[in-house]
Amino acid sequence: MTGHPGVPAPLRIVVADDQASVREGLVVLLGTVPEIEVVASAANGEEAIRLVAEKSPDAILLDLNMPVLDGIEATRRLTRQYPGVAVVVLTTYADDSSVLAALQAGARSYLTKDADCADIVAALRSAATGLSVIDPAARAALLAAAASRPENPPGQKPSEKLPDGLTLREAEILSMIARGMNNPDIAAELYISTQTIKSHINRIFAKTGSANRTAAIRYARDHHLG
DSSP states (O other), X not given: OOOOTTSOOOEEEEEXXXXXXXXXXXXXXXXXXXXXXXXXXXXXXXXXXXXXXXXXXXXXXXXXXXXXXXXXXXXXXXXHXXXXXXXXXXXXXXXXXXXXXXXXXXXXXXXXXXXXXXXXXXXXXXXXXXXXXXXXXXXXXXXXXXXXXXXXXXXOOTTOOOGGGOOHHHHHHHHHHHTTOOHHHHHHXXXXXXXXXXXXXXXXXXXXXXXXXXXXHHHHHHTTOO
């Protein structure tokens, strides 16, 4: 869609959320805003990536907790494959782990679902021009975590590099596995979905050459991550 002379064309966006009522509500809500054009909506991360490829939007409004492919991995793939498309996360989670994971994956802005329409539109417009918008609650969680959380996982000395390309988050989850925690418990403590935990664990197994949890626990103890 092109704008009239002197009037900018609407911002073309894709909406991705696995809850149909939320997704459809966002489509309707944003459809009332003249400067926004919703070109497609997706129910999971894989569908979101496919629609971005088809529609070439300016931005995508993306939930974190989705089936098939979660929002973090979808963000990572989108920013790698379609760097010109701004990713704006809209989720229920405002904890520091979710915010950091989304931003590290390449999200340009991060909003919680209590944001109103004007906040969402402002974040989409800002993200499309290269600016970042972080929800106040999410920003507060980041600042609190920076002030209180140790920089390294349990047993890891500041000067040590993590082995085999493990990220801090992967080392943290590996440490929890070594302490006997199951996936739902880890997900609850980190405020992320069990599907995201499974994705992390699959990467941990691949990086450490572990065939199962027992082997991963042995690896964690051998590398002082348990």
